[in-house]
């Protein structure tokens with residue numbers, strides 16, 4: 155019976171309870187509050203018409219339903235909360251709110267009521283889920299405390315035996331010393347020295363001194379079973395930077411450039427709307443809708459936007475961003491582009507801007523930076539081309555996209571209809 159062997163036995167005094175994934179150390183009200191915080195910063199821009207907000211609202215509701223269907227209630231609740239903040243609190247303050255086309259607004263309002271019911275249903279389900287998860291955390295914590303007390307008690311008992319045996323044991327050999335060091339490396343998280351140290355007179359032996367040094371240098375023990383459980387939604391929903399991945403058919407820019415070639419050759423910009431749907435936890439771009447529009451060398455303005463919305467609505471598509479050409483410039487987002495991107499991204503955080511610059515053989519996939527870009531553009535009251543501060547950075551290359559060679563894209567050219 156060597157010292158090392160005695161120590162080894164002490165390493166496994168009580169088996170730890172297994173961590174369950176369906177629990178949380180955060181109180182339910184706090185968790186709901188953190189989901190709601192996202193929507194509060196949404197700004198209403200007067201250059202985006204109330205009708206356009208309503209159309210986006212209907213798409214937000216569609217996305218929320220898709221999330222709920224996948225079981226991702228938190229994401230569904232976040233988007234619905236943003237939606238409610240926009241439509242109940244902020245949109246009525248829009249200067250054009252009362253002038254908006256009454257019949258359309260009435261039609262959209264009806265659809266939006268469904269979203270309110272959905273939000274309250276999801277809130278209730280989340281509240282129940284959080285309460286259960288918090289309760290099971292509290293119960294396990296209580297069980298852990300009881301187990302710890304029992305563990306301390308049993309170690310004290312074993313210490314008595316250990317010190318008794320130490321007195322009658324042979325001096326520690328070099329072999330047992332190295333065995334001890336190996337055990338230390340294998341079980342760095344376990345602690346026994348707090349409970350059981352050799353008696354003072356035994357520590358004066360040089361070999362035991364060095365073993366004690368190893369014990370004291372170790373990091374404090376951590377009870378990993380107390381770590382807050384990972385949220386189950388994060389396990390089932392792969393995200394990048396908290397965003398769902400947007401899958402883009404890799405030849406989409408090439409096809410788009412081919413269809414709008416005539417404009418590009420005349421140095422006229424063309425834009426299209428990226429559309430698709432939530433499919434197996436990613437947003438898949440399936441269509442590019444090219445609306446009626448008029449363009450210049452550095453801008454393009456859509457017309458008859460109702461057609462885009464009707465096309466999307468009849469096929470259950472949602473807007474996932476936009477694409478446009480820079481016939482004679484490089485690929486970047488101009489000040490006007492930044493404001494356009496804001497209007498997409500505020501409704502759908504995953505929305506992206508693709509900029510094709512064929513003269514420079516460049517294709518950029520951009521998004522506003524989530525802190526500075528969204529905040530600065532959201533608060534900027536300027537219209538048309540205007541300077542923005544060069545720092546901080548307002549837009550960046552998207553990290554949440556992946557180019558996909560397995561899906562084709564359909565180009566829908568509404569210009570000729």
Ligand SMILES: [Zn+2]
Pocket residue numbers: 452478479480486487488491509
């Ligand atoms: Zn541009």
Ligand SMILES: [Zn+2]
Pocket residue numbers: 489493531534535536540542
């Ligand atoms: Zn601006």
